[in-house]
Amino acid sequence: MLNETQKASRIFEGYRALGLVTNHVPFVVRYIAKLDDLRIVTCVGRYFYSFNSKLRLLETSYAHKHNINVIASDSCHVFTACRNEIYAWRHGHKQLAFTYFGHESNVILLLPFGPHLISVDESSVLKIWEIRTAELFCELPFNNESFKITTIMHPNTFLNKIVIGSEQGQLQLWNIRTQKLIYSFKGWKSSVLCIEQSPACNVVAIGLANGKIIIHDLKQDETVMSFTQEWGPVIRLSFRTDDPNEYPFLVSSSSIGHIAIWNLEKRKLQSQMRDLHNGPITGCHFIEKEPLLITTSCDNAIRVWCFDQPDDSGRLLYQRDGHSAPPSRVRFHGIKGNWVLSAGLDSNFRCFSTYSERLNRNLGQASFNRKLAKKQGVKKEALKMPPIIEFTTDKHNIQSGIYRGSFGKDKAHDGPIQGVVSDLLNQVVVSGGIDGFIKFWRFKKGELLSSLKFESSVAQIIIHRENSLISVAFDDFCISVIDLETRRVIRQLRSHESRITDMTFSADARWLIVASMECSIRTWDLSYGQLVDHFLVATPCVSVSMSPTGEYLATTHVQDLGVYLWANLSIFKPLNLKPLSENFVPSLLDLPFVKVDEKSLEDENALEESAEDREPGIISDDDSMEIECEAKNSSELVTLSLLHSSRWKNLLHLDTIKKRNKPKEPFEKPKSAPFFIPVATGLEPKLDIPDHEKAKSTQSTPSQQIRSFSPLSPFCQLIIESSDKHNYTQVIESLKQMGPSAIDVEIRSLDTFLDTDSTAIENHSLLLYFMEALQQALETRKDFEFIQSCLGLFLKVHSSVIMSDSKLTEKCKVLCETVEKDWERLRLLFSESLCIVNYMKSVVL
Numbered sequence: 001m002l003n004e005t006q007k008a009s010r011i012f013e014g015y016r017a018l019g020l021v022t023n024h025v026p027f028v029v030r031y032i033a034k035l036d037d038l039r040i041v042t043c044v045g046r047y048f049y050s051f052n053s054k055l056r057l058l059e060t061s062y063a064h065k066h067n068i069n070v071i072a073s074d075s076c077h078v079f080t081a082c083r084n085e086i087y088a089w090r091h092g093h094k095q096l097a098f099t100y101f102g103h104e105s106n107v108i109l110l111l112p113f114g115p116h117l118i119s120v121d122e123s124s125v126l127k128i129w130e131i132r133t134a135e136l137f138c139e140l141p142f143n144n145e146s147f148k149i150t151t152i153m154h155p156n157t158f159l160n161k162i163v164i165g166s167e168q169g170q171l172q173l174w175n176i177r178t179q180k181l182i183y184s185f186k187g188w189k190s191s192v193l194c195i196e197q198s199p200a201c202n203v204v205a206i207g208l209a210n211g212k213i214i215i216h217d218l219k220q221d222e223t224v225m226s227f228t229q230e231w232g233p234v235i236r237l238s239f240r241t242d243d244p245n246e247y248p249f250l251v252s253s254s255s256i257g258h259i260a261i262w263n264l265e266k267r268k269l270q271s272q273m274r275d276l277h278n279g280p281i282t283g284c285h286f287i288e289k290e291p292l293l294i295t296t297s298c299d300n301a302i303r304v305w306c307f308d309q310p311d312d313s314g315r316l317l318y319q320r321d322g323h324s325a326p327p328s329r330v331r332f333h334g335i336k337g338n339w340v341l342s343a344g345l346d347s348n349f350r351c352f353s354t355y356s357e358r359l360n361r362n363l364g365q366a367s368f369n370r371k372l373a374k375k376q377g378v379k380k381e382a383l384k385m386p387p388i389i390e391f392t393t394d395k396h397n398i399q400s401g402i403y404r405g406s407f408g409k410d411k412a413h414d415g416p417i418q419g420v421v422s423d424l425l426n427q428v429v430v431s432g433g434i435d436g437f438i439k440f441w442r443f444k445k446g447e448l449l450s451s452l453k454f455e456s457s458v459a460q461i462i463i464h465r466e467n468s469l470i471s472v473a474f475d476d477f478c479i480s481v482i483d484l485e486t487r488r489v490i491r492q493l494r495s496h497e498s499r500i501t502d503m504t505f506s507a508d509a510r511w512l513i514v515a516s517m518e519c520s521i522r523t524w525d526l527s528y529g530q531l532v533d534h535f536l537v538a539t540p541c542v543s544v545s546m547s548p549t550g551e552y553l554a555t556t557h558v559q560d561l562g563v564y565l566w567a568n569l570s571i572f573k574p575l576n577l578k579p580l581s582e583n584f585v586p587s588l589l590d591l592p593f594v595k596v597d598e599k600s601l602e603d604e605n606a607l608e609e610s611a612e613d614r615e616p617g618i619i620s621d622d623d624s625m626e627i628e629c630e631a632k633n634s635s636e637l638v639t640l641s642l643l644h645s646s647r648w649k650n651l652l653h654l655d656t657i658k659k660r661n662k663p664k665e666p667f668e669k670p671k672s673a674p675f676f677i678p679v680a681t682g683l684e685p686k687l688d689i690p691d692h693e694k695a696k697s698t699q700s701t702p703s704q705q706i707r708s709f710s711p712l713s714p715f716c717q718l719i720i721e722s723s724d725k726h727n728y729t730q731v732i733e734s735l736k737q738m739g740p741s742a743i744d745v746e747i748r749s750l751d752t753f754l755d756t757d758s759t760a761i762e763n764h765s766l767l768l769y770f771m772e773a774l775q776q777a778l779e780t781r782k783d784f785e786f787i788q789s790c791l792g793l794f795l796k797v798h799s800s801v802i803m804s805d806s807k808l809t810e811k812c813k814v815l816c817e818t819v820e821k822d823w824e825r826l827r828l829l830f831s832e833s834l835c836i837v838n839y840m841k842s843v844v845l
Contacts, residue, residue: 011523011533011575012553014592015567018340018352019322019360020044022283022296028073029285029294038287039091040294041078042302043068044562047593048080050091053287055302055318057357057596062094072110072117077131079117081107086119088131098134102127111152111162116176118162124149126164128176138179147172153195155204155218163204163218165192171206173218185221188214196237199244207234213252213262225267231258236284240307242291249312251293253281259295261312271313277301278324278346292317299324299346300561320357322563323348327556328387330543330563337547340554342563343388352563354552407431407441408448419461423468423484430484432458432472440487450487454480459500467509467841469526473500479514481526485842491529496522504546504553513553515541520586521555527840530579534586557591564592638826641783647740648789652796654744715746719769728773732783735790747794751801764805767798771811778818791819 022042029040039058040051045067050059066082073079077088077097086100086107100117109120116137117129124142126149129135142149148167155163160177169187174180191209198205202219213227213234231254240249248264257277263270277297285294291307293314301321305314325345333339333351340352347366353359366385406412413433420431422443429441434457440449456474463470468484477500481491498518505512511532512524517540523533539557546553553566569575641648650657712720715734722728735743750766774794777787795802795812802808 010535011569011577012521012535012566013569014590015552015565016595017592018354018357018563018565018594019300019327019342019350020562020594021300021302021320021322028071029287039073040302041071041073042296043071043080044594046082048078048089049594050078051302051320053290053292053304055304055320057594059092059094060594060596061089062096063590063593069106070108070110072112074112077112079110079112081110081119083107084121086110086117086129088117088134098131100129100134102136109149109152111154113154113162113176118152118176120149120152126152138176140174140179150192151195153197153204155202156197157201158218163195165195165206167191169208171195183221185216188212193233193235194237196239198239198250199241205237205239205250207237207252209233213237213250215250215264225264227252227262227267227269229254229260231256231260235280235282238284238286238293240286240291240293242286242289247291247307247312249307251284251286253284253295255280257281257297257299259284271311273305273313276303276305320360321362322360323350323561325387326542326558326560327563328542329390330554330556331391331545332547332552332554335548337549337551340545340563340565341391342556343391345387347384347387349388349391354547354565405446407446412439412441413437418458419472421461421463421470423463424465428484430461430463430470432461434458438470438472438482440484452482452487452489460503462503462505464505464509467505469505469509471503471505471512473503473514475499477516479503479512479524481512491526493524493529493531495531501541502543504544506546507548507550511546513544513546515544515555525577525579528579532577532579534580534584536586536588537591538588560591562591566592638781638784638822641736641786643736643786647736648786651740651743651789651793654740713746713749716749716766719750719766719773722773723769726772728769728776731770731773732777732787736783736786743790744793747790748797750794751798764801764808767801767808768811770794771808771815775811775815775818778815778822781822784822788819791815 022044028042029038038053040053040055042049042051046064048061048068048071049057052058061078061080064080064082064087065085069081069083071078071080075091077090080087080089083106084101084103086103087096088098088100089095090097100119103119103121103125105122105125107119107121109118111118112131113128115131117131118126119129120126124144124147126140126142128137128139130137146168147170149164150167151165153163155161158173161173161175161182164172164174166172166187169190169192171185171187171192173182173185175182188206188208190212192206193209194207196205196207198215203215203217203224206214206216208214211229211232211234213229215224215226216222217224229252233255234252235255236253238251240247240251249270250262250264251259252262253259257279258272258274259276259281260272261270262268276295278299278301279297281295281297283294283296283302286292287294293305293307294302295305296302299321300323301319303316303321304318306317307314309315323342323344323346327342327344330340330342333341338354340354341363342350342352344350349363349365351361351363366388407429412431413435414437415434417431417433420429422429426443428449429443430438431441432438436454436457438452438454438458438461440451441447442449454472454474456476456478458472459475460473461470463484470482470484472480472482474480477494477496477498479491479493479496479500480489481493482488483490493512493514496514496516496518498516501515501517503512503514510526512526514522514524516522519536519538519540521535521537521541521544522531524530525532537555537557539560541555541557543556544553550568551571553568555564555566556562557564570577715731718734719728719731722731735746738746747770750770751764771794774787774791777783802812
């Protein structure tokens with residue numbers, strides 16, 4: 001549990017992870033009978049995830065105690081094994097159903113078999129469990145020296161029987177109900193890596209470690225045919241089942257990312273697909289009755305291939321992938337912070353979206369010889385460049401590569417340069433070296449302006465361009481914050497205990513977030529130079545970046561393939577941030593995990609998500625209600641209507657929009673009345689009015705008849721009723737419920753009057769009442785932007801009438817004074833804020 005000090009200082013909380021798809025554990029493909037859907041189950045670390053056939057994330061699990069060793073699935077449960085423990089999770093409920101204890105070593109194999117679950121550990125001890133009761137049904141120990149279990153499978157039509165493959169190359173057929181060995185197969189003197197059921201009964205495909213593929217009849221113990229894969233061990237096998245007579249194909253995967261398609265009828269190699277993945281293809285499965293192959297690998301990717309090519313090979317249909325090696329540098333891109341750019345040890349440069357996984361892109365891999373890389377593939381190690389260590393994003397185009405100059409006469413620093421940054425206007429360049437100097441250079445001429453000498457070597461430099469603040473990390477684990485304008489040190493931060501890996505400023509330069517090799521992430525408040533947040537993670541953070549909007553903090557970690565997002569709690573609710581005491585003990589936080597993208601599940605054709613449809617986030621309903629109530633109850637605040645901008649932003653431009661949207665050809669009138677309008681028979685066509693409608697019309701009073709033909713709309717009548725009470729709240733609320741066109745019509749119809757005995761309205765009185773409603777709304781300072789838009793449209797439409805009437809003119813002057821008073825108050829507040837910011841930016845503390 002966190003103490004009060006830790007609760008008060010918590011700024012960041014785990015939000016979600018990007019670019020995590022799968023690890024080396026083979027995935028599972030199952031048809032879920034209850035959901036009538038296809039599930040692709042994969043696991044990453046301590047979590048498992050379920051995808052549909054289009055690789056949309058359907059479900060994510062809670063964290064396990066340890067990393068998952070193996071995963072399996074049936075129609076009701078997902079089974080996971082962590083070390084020597086087995087867990088059963090119900091589909092779609094994120095609920096742990098059963099736990100199975102009893103293995104003494106790590107579990108390596110799982111096989112759901114009807115009401116039973118078969119598990120095998122590293123000691124070749126096979127256990128059979130009752131799924132519903134979690135009781136041990138039986139146990140079959142094997143000797144690793146004579147028969148070490150490597151794979152298990154259930155052949156179709158073999159009741160209560162399983163086939164077990166061994167590292168020694170032998171196969172055994174067991175009856176699990178009688179717990180007896182039925183038959184032993186001699187084997188092929190090579191380790192059995194996989195066994196796959198064929199569309200034909202009694203026939204299976206066996207993959208061996210020496211590259212052999214054996215098509216074997218289990219009932220007759222005869223080899224039907226065999227193939228040899230030249231790429232090494234056969235890791236996975238799968239039969240195509242959409243039309244076995246027309247496409248009698250078998251697919252085999254290798255340890256170098258290739259697959260081979262074998263023609264079983266012609267007994268030869270049909271085609272091959274190279275470099276599908278950047279590592280061993282641990283999962284390879286054809287979807288039943290579909291020409292779709294799903295593959296996965298330890299390169300953190302899942303891909304769906306459609307086999308519709310002329311050479312019977314596949315093309316890429318869907319994919320989800322991330323870095324195949326840990327990311328080394330991460331930075332936010334864009335004004336809104338919608339994109340995260342990352343460079344990894346796999347020499348790939350990727351772009352991740354914070355809104356939807358569908359928008360993720362691989363920006364490519366650099367090569368030394370571009371033309372040769374196109375022919376042979378950039379995946380060749382001789383052509384691939386080393387990993388990217390730093391990058392930036394310049395809207396300017398750099399094409400010529402012409403030498404423009406250098407800084408320093410002979411050399412800029414005595415030793416390697418550790419960092420170079422430039423200011424916002426490209427006037428000054430700042431460099432730091434291992435010699436301990438921070439030097440300021442004129443950008444155009446390359447002249448040395450000034451320098452600062454420090455006792456330790458410079459390790460890293462970052463700059464906040466808008467505020468001209470430079471943060472410099474040194475090898476003695478200290479940080480100095482330098483003002484670029486005065487070129488003086490304004491802050492010294494000295495509580496780090498290990499090498500600083502990365503730093504980032506918040507958007508307003510109030511915070512400096514620092515990551516170090518001691519698995520800690522610290523947040524410094526630069527206004528008074530104190531530590532306000534400190535937490536630990538399981539593995540050291542190697543790169544950190546804050547989004548421009550301040551919503552997210554992105555981190556990457558050692559030996560981890562994901563980019564992790566942390567939510568900034570201060571955006572969602574007020575925080576009581578205080579400097580941490582010297583005896584503060586940071587807490588260890590779990591890394592964020594991948595979450596279900598609900599928007600992509602509801603509408604798979606949409607390419608982007610709006611910010612309103614994103615997940616609820618960290619703030620609770622009670623906190624949001626408190627903030628909303630505080631804002632509404634305070635008379636000193638100016639509050640907005642929270643309506644969508646389309647409801648009020650274009651009120652003054654509706655005429656232009658209507659002209660632009662006007663059809664080119666006029667509408668044609670119907671030649672005859674619609675069939676659903678009743679017409680009475682006779683010489684002249686008349687409407688056939690029912691008798692009960694005639695009775696209603698004859699029973700109505702004269703005043704009701706006059707009111708029914710009144711030119712006043714219900715909105716105008718509401719204004720008249722509100723004027724008697726001198727309360728126009730319902731008038732404004734009624735306007736907020738209308739669309740832009742309806743608001744335009746109602747405001748234009750205010751210049752009407754009716755002079756009858758039953759309803760007497762003076763000339764232009766509706767205009768006067770509406771101005772009183774706007775005056776009352778402005779005094780409350782609520783719905784500020786909506787009232788301003790309605791007022792602009794009102795003055796645009798009725799300005800000539802207002803100038804011709806003295807009462808309206810006087811009322812308009814009062815209204816304008818109120819508006820000017822509110823805007824003057826806001827201008828003063830804005831000016832005060834800007835003055836404080838400019839002072840804090842330029843003062844030397």
